[in-house]
Amino acid sequence: MDVLPDHFVPPPSEHGRRYTVSHRTAYSYGSEMLDGYSVAHLLARQTPFQYVASSVLTTDPDVDERDERVDVFGNHVVQLGVHRPHDHLLVDVSTDVIVEPATVPETGASWELVAAQTAAIRGDMALEISPYLASSRFVPIRKIANEASQRDALVAAFGEQFTTGRPIEDVIGGVCNFIFEHYRFDPASTTVSTPLGDVLAQRAGVCQDFAHLAVGAFRARGIASRYVSGYIETDPPPGEPKTIGADASHAWCAVWIPEYGWVDLDPTNGIVGPDRHVTIGWGRDYADVAPIRGVVIGPGSMQTLSVEVDVVRR
Amino acid sequence: MTAAHQLLDEITGFADLARRQYDADRILSFEGAGHIVHDLPKRADGRSVSLASRPWRLDPIPFVLESAEFEMLRAGAVARMSMIEQILADLYGPRRLVTDRIIDSGLLWSSRRYRVAAIGNQPTKRWLTNYALDLIRDTDGVWHVVGDLTDAPTGVGYALLDRVVGARVHRDLVSRVRHSEGLQPLEPFVDRLRDGLADLADVESPRIVVMSGGVDHPSFVEQSYLATRLGLNLAEGADLVVRRRRLWLRSLAGFEPIDVLFRRLEDDRLDPMEVNTEGGAGIPGLLLASSSGGVHLANAHGCGVIEDPDLADHWDGAGEWLERRPGDSATRTLLRRLATARQAGHEWSLHPTFDGNAVQRGAVIVRMHLVASDQGIDVLTGANARVLAPGDDPAAPTIARSKDVWVLGPSDRVRVGRRRPLPQVDLIASVPTRAAEALFWAGRALERTELLARTLRVVLDSTGGTTDTDPATAERWVIPAIGMLANVGGLDVNRRAAELALRTNTSVTATGALASAAMALAQQLGSLLAEVSSVREFFSVTAGRVFARLADSRSAINRLVTETVGTPIVGATPPDELAPTSAAHLESGLLDSGLLDSVLIDIASVAGLWNESVVRGPAWRIGEIGRRLERTFGVIDAWRGAVGWSDMTEFDDDAQRLVEIVLATNESLVAYRRRYRSDVEFAAAAQLVIADDTNPRSAASAVATVAHEAGRLGWDEGAKLAGELFDVLQRSRLHDQASAGRALGQVYDGCDRLSRDLIGTYLASPVDPRAMGGH
Structure with missing residues (x-):
């Protein structure tokens, strides 16, 4: 909805x-x-x-x-x-x-407050938000049957970003930059079905993996986050004409801030707020919008x- | 002392419980349910079959419920089904349980069984048509719910089957109890279930099919049995197709619209177009069709969420909240779930159970079944019961022992049903193409099994086990007989090695060709059973018993060969030569014990039932064409094998003996003697086996039947080609071996073409669906 x-x-x-x-x-x-x-x-x-x-x-x-x-x-x-x-x-x-052009809010609200407000949401907004708080196939933050939960690993991996009282917009920027700087973009490292645990372990992946990673980092803390599928405008190498057909599908994610709405972040490119992004749709993870x-x-x-x-x- | 106690005392006091247990096992295996066949070969479509889908035994001691106690359970179960219906309507509709935070929405959305595609897709009539619940009684006599089954609840078929067995094992007792205490019948529930399914569609005479998981599904036996009892077509994913937002059955008569799908498969195996489905399973577009009202599902897609173990403990609270009315504080839920965490430590009431040797006591899980129709909710006046081992988790019993459940009391409560009219054409003309295909291969396997068993029998017989003839004579007729066997069984027999073996041994069995033929026979029997088990609904109960006997024979042959050859036979290379003791063992096992005779008699029974007890619709005709084509192949294989390994330039005693063997293999020796009353002659024998259409065993007669049945089927090209082949046989000059060989070659190739054309014309069902990659 x-x-x-x-x-x-x-x-x-x-x-x-x-x-x-x-x-x-x-x-x-x-x-x-x-x-x-x-x-x-x-x-x-x-x-x-x-x-x-x-x-x-x-x-x-x-x-x-x-x-x-x-x-x-x-x-x-x-x-x-x-x-x-x-x-x-x-x-x-x-x-x-x-x-x-997107605006990035400056709420000053701590991420803990955002998580608490999210947990207290009722009514139609609860319907809107609840899918994006859950464990899902590519973002397992709850143990289901024999599939391991990545919740603890995600909390540990992003521990530096979720410091006490840090404003949510800073956390969003922090998570985005952390992945951009510490994870290697490597199309050979993963496939469409690589589990999040492998991405965390090898610190490498592609845009879908990084989107799942950021989604997981927020959901593990009780903050609603969704996976976004779309495209991004790319620049050709300096001095060269743009090659036809060289672009690709892209994926990033968004985080929900009460009383504001959704803020997009693209951890693959280290960008907060939609910039040169064209959105197709969104869901809990890749499986919903393949x-x-x-x-x-x-x-x-x-x-x-x-x-x-x-x-x-x- | 209650009536139930008295009954149980009487039954546990029976001195012959062990015999009754044996009877129960045997009857179950006759019904094809309790089968102990584990290694059937792959079917023509590449799938493997296991009839071991119900490996447990039926306890000869039933579980007996008094009328008053059952009425309490009935009321509780009905209330619980209504409660769950409300929960489902909310979870996929307004979701007040989420907006008011009655349940943890994170938990709900984390469940793979909460189906995204079902949200907002309220079914026309109801979410649940059938529902089952697992109950257990504690030492205080309180019943607890330990499981709700809402996705594709199993057990009704087994309950019916167990009652058939139970009533036979305790025949005298059951008829007495029916009159005195009143044993409530199960049959009315089958009618209610059919009504409930029919009610889902608002059309005069809805078409309903049962969607099964196919022969490799663990519940296939039950699915097939239930479909037969309901009188509905059994279909698999590949039989069904969605076009223009409607569901259609691919049948021999073309696409037929289906109004109601009684699915025996879980939510995640319905439509591969949906997110989070299992592999490529299901019918592409089914959910689009159902959300557009193009087909009604029982149960509706999404019902499985109730079964999620992470959510199960929350439903009682959710249901009470949904059902709460202003000023109404009473709990309507009479039966409550026992929280998963508390199930382990509870003390259950114990019931007598027979462990094969003595009466023991054990806890019992009871599964009740309900069906919702426009008339309300009906409850099966019976149940499934399973015995728990000490310390078992009630949700996962470790011992496989079931009980028939007897509900006592007058049966006047049973509502007289309306029985909505259902299309009457269903089961004859509208046969799923997959079923027709299975019948085609079953027909072929039936013939080949018969021919192989008879050839083996005749070769063993005619050589008398021992050959005291000199090597030259042996070469003249024993070797060709082995060649015939090899050709009939498709065996890899080394002629040179066979000749050597015959020179140093006195027994034809020593050549190893017979062990090899026995293996092939077991494999053919396996193919036959694999095919018929996927279309059991076409065969009578009697046929089921014969199949069970054949399955036993197959196991016996496998055992015998393993003992003889000393290795497991699957994939083994047969030996060129057997040690004399092994040869003797194989021979006596096949002949003296009557094993081969019993196979031949059972095959004859199947053939008789095939002709006498199967409705002659298009599916039967296709199976019949399969049989007759295989018979033609068989006659030619036997003939070519015998002639090919012999040197019949001079028609002497040895050659005559060989021709007699060929006639016997074709079961035409008696016919020959009656007709010619003379010594066997080559040309006359060839005439009888190949070209004489008054001999039902001849190739000509088989080809004539193919032409006839093809015509009745409306397959004109097939009828024409078969007619031409018949003429070829009639015109061939059989006294001339070369001419006969050419004619047989032409007929063989023609039959091969008929087989392929038939498959292409009628049975070309799509092969395995495969997922397309995507990005």
């Missing part, structure tokens, strides 16, 4: 930056599949800082069925079905957004996947 439904979003101001994002996902199945189903979290949603002019998903081949819905977190979900033989699937998304996943039915074969993303400022 989004507290700010789409129609509450103010029209873009003259300070907004306009981005066009192209996101192409190409599956090649190696042989003809009889049937295929996929579910995509690829259409961008409105946020207090993001006006979505358009977000359009097309496919090749044309799908036989297409259903759109809004999930419990307020994200736009598209379900696709190709019910005839096909050996590939291209999913193209083109999104036009205007992103407003950009695209699905099931194909057909003979066994070699499957390949390629993704191309371009974020262009207009």
Whole structure:
């Protein structure tokens, strides 16, 4: 349940930056599949800082069925079905957004106060916040069945950031910088299913891992935090033209401050507040907003996947 | 002394409890439930099967409940089901339990069983259609709830099965108790369950299927048994498909709409499109269809949250809070959960139980079953009971021993049901393609098993165990007989080694080919059982008993071969030669003990039941085509094997003996003698076995049946091709070996094409769904 439904979003101001994002996902199945189903979290949603002019998903081949819905977190979900033989699937998304500069609040409230206020929330706001306080698949802060909890490890790893009485905005900046400075960005170090414990141990990962890490650091202290999926505008190396298709999906997170709302932080880039970020949606962790996943039915074969993303400022 | 006590005293006093235990074990295995078959081979679709899904035994001493005590439990259980229905409606609806912080929302959201996709998706009628609860009685006589089962509660099928067994084991007693004390029946609950399922859909005559986890699911036996008792189709994920937000059954007749899905699978195995599902299991899009009202689920998706052990202790408090009315301070919950932490230290009341030797006393867990329909909530007047070992956690008993539960009292309380009309076409024409496929492979396995068993029998018989013939004679007919056996069984037999073995030994068994054939026979029996166990609902109770006997024979053959060869047979290379003592052991095991005869008789029974007791719908026809194609292959394999290893240039006594063996293998020797009343001749024998369509054992007759059944099925190409093959057989010049060989080759290839075309036309069910990677 989004507290700010789409129609509450103010029209873009003259300070907004306009981005066009192209996101192409190409599956090649190696042989003809009889049937295929996929579910995509690829259409961008409105946020207090993001006006979505358009977000359009097309496919090749044309799908036989297409259903759109809004999930419990307020994200736009598209379900696709190709019910005839096909050996590939291209999913193209083109999104036009205007992103407003974000403000970072200065509440001066200690993180302990934020945690206490969060714990006391009732009513509809409790519905909004509670998913982001829980243990989840990629952010295990509670022992479930035979899966270990990372709560103690997270508390220990971020102990320096949660000092007594420290204002929440300082803690947010601290956690963000700590990951940025002490964790190595290394695409070879993890996969989409690497557990948080491994990321903590090897101090390396990619944007999803760092987002999960920051989410865990806050949830372990009773502060609501959610995982955000989207894109970031990147600069080419100095003196070189920007390479088409070189951008990628990105992930960061957000922390909830009572009476203010959500503050985004991008620990991969050490940035607080949405800056050159385009938001698709959010959830408890990656599993809730995986950009695209699905099931194909057909003979066994070699499957390949390629993704191309371009974020262009207009 | 109460009636219950008197009954128990009487039963525990029986001098023959051990015999009754034996009867119970045997009947359960006949019903295909208590099976002790652990290593069935993989089925044609690659899945393995275990019939050992219910490894526990039934205690011959029932658990007996007095009417008054049961009425108390009934009222408590009904109230509890209503309470849980309210909790579910709140957890996935307004969530007042969260907004008012009655339960820890962090705990709730941390549960994998709290299903995100269910939030805001209120089912049309109700969350729970079926519900079960586990109860235990303490030494003060107080009943405690130790488990609520809301996801896909199991046990109704087992309760029905246990009653069938219990009533047979104590036949005299049960009929007496029915009249005197009144033993309440279980059957009305089956009708109520069917009503409850039908009520979910607001259509005149809803189509309902039972969604099972397939043969490799631990509860498959129960799922299959319950589907049969409900008279509903049993379907698996691959049989069902979502299109245009509706659920359809892939049947031989095409896509058929399904209104209600009685799922026997848990929430996380329903739809792979949902977050946090198990692998690729389920029906893609099912939850979209159900949230659009395109199909109704029993139970609704999300009900499993009640079973989460981290949350279970919180529901009584949550339920009371939800049910509290102004000025109403009374607790409506008559049965309360005993907190998990307190379960261990409690003293339970003990009940008599038979451990196989003597009557002991043990604590017992009782599982009651309820169903909600538009008429209200009904309770099974019976239950499942499980015996606990001392110190057991009631939620996880360590010994596998169940009890039938007898509820005493007049049965006039039983409401007369309406029995809503259900579509009558269901079980004949609308067969899931997967079931038809299993019948096809079962038909083929049935024929091959028969042929292999008979060939083995005939070879053993005709060689008389010992061969006192000189090597040259042996080479003329014993070696070809071994060749026939090898070809029929697909065995890897070294001809040269067999010849050597025959020169130094006097027994044909010594060649090792027979041990190898026995192994192949056990494997074929395994394939047959694996197929039929996945479509048990097509076969009668009698057939179930025969399958149980065949399973026993299979185990006996495996044991025998292991003893003979000295190694476990799975994956073992058969020896080229057996020691004389081993050979003698194998021979006497197969022949003298009647093992092979018993297999042949049971296979004949299955074939008879196949013809007499299975409805002749499209599925039967497909199975029948499978049988007849395999028979054709078998005739040709046997013929080619015998002829291929022999040198019949001169038709002398030895050659005649070989042809007799071929006729006997084909079970046509008697027919031959009746027809020709002469010495066996090559051309006449070939005519009888291959081309004579009045001999039901001939290849021509089998191919004619294929043509006939293909026509009835509406498979015109198949009928046409089979007709052409029939003509080939009729026209072939069988006195000429080369000509006969060509004709048989053509028919063999044609049958192979028929088999592949049939699969492609009717059975091409999609193979394994696989997850697509994503980023």
